[in-house]
Amino acid sequence: MGWAIALHGGAGDIPLSLPPERRLPREACLRHCLQVGVHALKSKKSPLDVVELVVQELENNPNFNAGRGSVLTTNGTVEMEACIVDGKTMRCGAVSGLKTVVNPIYLARLVMEKTPHIYLGFEGAEAFAREQGVETVDASHFITPENVERLKQAREANRVQIDYNAQPVQKDMKREELIPDGDSQIGTVGCVAVDNEGNLAAATSTGGLVNKMVGRIGDTPIIGAGTYANSLCAVSATGKGEAIIRGTVARDVAALMEFKGMSLEQAAALVVGDRVPKGNVGLIAVSATGEVTMPFNTTGMFRACATEDGHSEIAIWDS
Amino acid sequence: MGRGWAIAVHGGAGVDPNVPLHRQEEAKLLLARCLNLGVSALRSSLPAIDVVELVVRELESDPLFNSGRGSALTEKGTVEMEASIMDGPRRKCGAVSGVTTVKNPVSLARLVMEKSPHSYLAFAGAEEFARQQSVEMVDNEYFITEENKGMLKLAQEANTIIFDYRTPITALETCGTSVDNSLMMNGLPISVYAPETVGCVVVDSEGRCAAATSTGGLMNKMSGRIGDSPLIGSGTYACNLCGVSCTGEGEAIIRGTLARDVAAVMEYKGLGLQEAVDFVVKERLDEGGKAGIIAVSRDGDVACGFNSNGMFRGFASENGFMEVAIWN
Numbered sequence: 001m002g003w004a005i006a007l008h009g010g011a012g013d014i015p016l017s018l019p020p021e022r023r024l025p026r027e028a029c030l031r032h033c034l035q036v037g038v039h040a041l042k043s044k045k046s047p048l049d050v051v052e053l054v055v056q057e058l059e060n061n062p063n064f065n066a067g068r069g070s071v072l073t074t075n076g077t078v079e080m081e082a083c084i085v086d087g088k089t090m091r092c093g094a095v096s097g098l099k100t101v102v103n104p105i106y107l108a109r110l111v112m113e114k115t116p117h118i119y120l121g122f123e124g125a126e127a128f129a130r131e132q133g134v135e136t137v138d139a140s141h142f143i144t145p146e147n148v149e150r151l152k153q154a155r156e157a158n159r160v161q162i163d164y165n166a167q168p169v170q171k172d173m174k175r176e177e178l179i180p181d182g183d184s185q186i187g188t189v190g191c192v193a194v195d196n197e198g199n200l201a202a203a204t205s206t207g208g209l210v211n212k213m214v215g216r217i218g219d220t221p222i223i224g225a226g227t228y229a230n231s232l233c234a235v236s237a238t239g240k241g242e243a244i245i246r247g248t249v250a251r252d253v254a255a256l257m258e259f260k261g262m263s264l265e266q267a268a269a270l271v272v273g274d275r276v277p278k279g280n281v282g283l284i285a286v287s288a289t290g291e292v293t294m295p296f297n298t299t300g301m302f303r304a305c306a307t308e309d310g311h312s313e314i315a316i317w318d319s
Numbered sequence: 320m321g322r323g324w325a326i327a328v329h330g331g332a333g334v335d336p337n338v339p340l341h342r343q344e345e346a347k348l349l350l351a352r353c354l355n356l357g358v359s360a361l362r363s364s365l366p367a368i369d370v371v372e373l374v375v376r377e378l379e380s381d382p383l384f385n386s387g388r389g390s391a392l393t394e395k396g397t398v399e400m401e402a403s404i405m406d407g408p409r410r411k412c413g414a415v416s417g418v419t420t421v422k423n424p425v426s427l428a429r430l431v432m433e434k435s436p437h438s439y440l441a442f443a444g445a446e447e448f449a450r451q452q453s454v455e456m457v458d459n460e461y462f463i464t465e466e467n468k469g470m471l472k473l474a475q476e477a478n479t480i481i482f483d484y485r486t487p488i489t490a491l492e493t494c495g496t497s498v499d500n501s502l503m504m505n506g507l508p509i510s511v512y513a514p515e516t517v518g519c520v521v522v523d524s525e526g527r528c529a530a531a532t533s534t535g536g537l538m539n540k541m542s543g544r545i546g547d548s549p550l551i552g553s554g555t556y557a558c559n560l561c562g563v564s565c566t567g568e569g570e571a572i573i574r575g576t577l578a579r580d581v582a583a584v585m586e587y588k589g590l591g592l593q594e595a596v597d598f599v600v601k602e603r604l605d606e607g608g609k610a611g612i613i614a615v616s617r618d619g620d621v622a623c624g625f626n627s628n629g630m631f632r633g634f635a636s637e638n639g640f641m642e643v644a645i646w647n
Contacts (some may be wrong), residue, residue: 007552090574090605096545117544118570122442123415124543215444216437217416224552224576242438246410246578255580259587261352 002308009302010187058189070207087200087229097122161229190236218242225253323637330631331515332611367529390535407557417442440468518564528562552579571608
């Protein structure tokens with residue numbers, strides 16, 4: 001038993017050739033966010049507060065696809081979504097279709113605590129944000145030049161790109177030069193944490209897919225798909241949303257522990273191996289007893305973890 | 320090959336004990352009509368996914384239950400509907416939320432599944448997709464019934480979110496101390512009760528399972544509120560083993576991931592369909608959470624479970640069994 005924390009910045013086809021100028025800032029961000037989380041856990045903050053805090057940090061960093069840095073819809077707009085779950089009470093909050101809220105995860109927390117509902121979307125969620133006085137900014141705040149360029153390329157390729165999918169680039173070397181970061185996508189973010197008493201929480205936040213249809217909802221805000229926590233474990237998933245929804249990925253990690261008596265690692269490995277096709281998913285999970293696992297079936301996943309016994313890791317590809 | 324087709328429909332879990340008899344009869348007739356529609360389609364060898372869509376369309380088009388026409392109203396007095404559908408063999412799914420002018424939300428969910436790269440579209444984007452797909456659209460007014468306008472007014476006077484049901488005056492005498500029953504409309508007190516979401520699950524004669532759920536949500540809900548009905552794994556789920564549709568208190572259903580859990584305990588614990596439904600109702604709802612479930616298995620079994628007071632439901636299977644019921 002002991003505290004543990006894991007966080008991710010998206011899974012996908014991250015090229016092994018990712019140039020240092022794209023890799024290093026993200027590794028630095030993961031390191032910083034891990035420190036923030038570890039410090040908060042050591043200061044006896046509740047896992048619910050810790051995952052919210054860490055995801056806010058990730059949202060504020062433009063290197064990942066959440067908050068500022070979110071990818072753009074087919075109309076060139078940002079529509080963000082987020083979800084938070086408290087394992088102990090099973091209380092949860094989720095939001096979709098946010099355009100002006102600086103920290104979507106904070107609004108998800110407010111939906112959980114201040115409304116009779118779990119999940120608010122689009123205009124109604126924006127209205128709720130104003131009512132609660134949360135920080136909002138002009139929608140243009142979230143739009144980075146990199147993402148404008150990504151959308152342009154996705155439209156040219158006439159496809160919806162998933163995180164890190166570099167296929168159009170491989171077909172056309174000239175196009176690769178146009179791609180500002182060589183990996184074409186930056187990922188969804190998430191954090192899971194457990195304290196010394198075994199209290200668990202999970203949070204996930206995303207801008208979704210490049211060139212997604214307006215109104216598209218992915219796995220992130222769906223309890224049991226992208227995000228889940230109960231008294232056994234906390235899970236945050238990332239990758240191709242549609243595949244994660246069909247695989248009920250986050251709930252199934254918990255269900256395998258609950259109904260088949262598997263360990264956290266076995267359960268997570270089985271879900272990533274069997275319930276979602278290869279190349280589509282990564283997840284981070286912690287158990288009530290302080291175990292951590294971070295499996296993925298994609299080329300890589302931006303990830304970091306730390307446990308009370310001194311283990312700490314920051315990685316992108318298979319070690 | 321399966322062992323015969325089976326179908327189940329529901330019109331919500333949690334029925335006021337004092338629901339007027341004529342309304343009970345209307346509900347039973349509607350459920351029977353929908354069952355017959357589904358049975359004919361199954362006899363004509365329509366695949367399960369087509370049958371659940373067909374039956375839920377019929378439930379949406381009839382104003383009796385809370386979906387499509389007859390949907391509960393938001394705090395603004397508008398209708399925001401949601402629906403989802405899932406095809407078991409391929410585990411493909413489609414869902415919509417915040418739909419305001421689409422006559423049959425379940426058919427839009429089907430189109431999201433078949434014709435979009437996504438599995439869930441909501442609000443303005445879902446409406447835009449509906450126009451692109453040329454589905455039948457109507458004014459928001461079409462969905463709003465006089466009955467529901469009155470209910471909303473009362474809910475707002477009481478400053479509460481209420482489910483859309485009313486009881487005759489006798490309820491006041493039986494539960495005179497209840498705050499819920501102090502609300503009156505047309506001389507009838509109102510109590511907090513089922514949202515009357517609709518759903519259908521089907522297994523066809525080839526053993527393919529499918530599920531669909533559709534709802535207007537909660538009376539006096541905040542605009543933008545999303546419930547369990549469109550959420551795959553909560554309100555709706557289907558896989559190669561079974562098809563499941565849930566109804567009741569949305570937030571409790573979401574926390575319990577009820578629909579997926581019926582399938583998960585079959586898959587991971589080896590339970591039979593009815594055992595799985597019973598297990599989930601008993602173990603997966605938090606304290607006080609009220610819900611009902613209908614489910615079919617690829618073996619042609621049909622099952623139902625609820626911990627609420629009654630559930631509008633109907634079942635039929637190839638061996639001639641047919642039943643429409645409201646109470647325990």
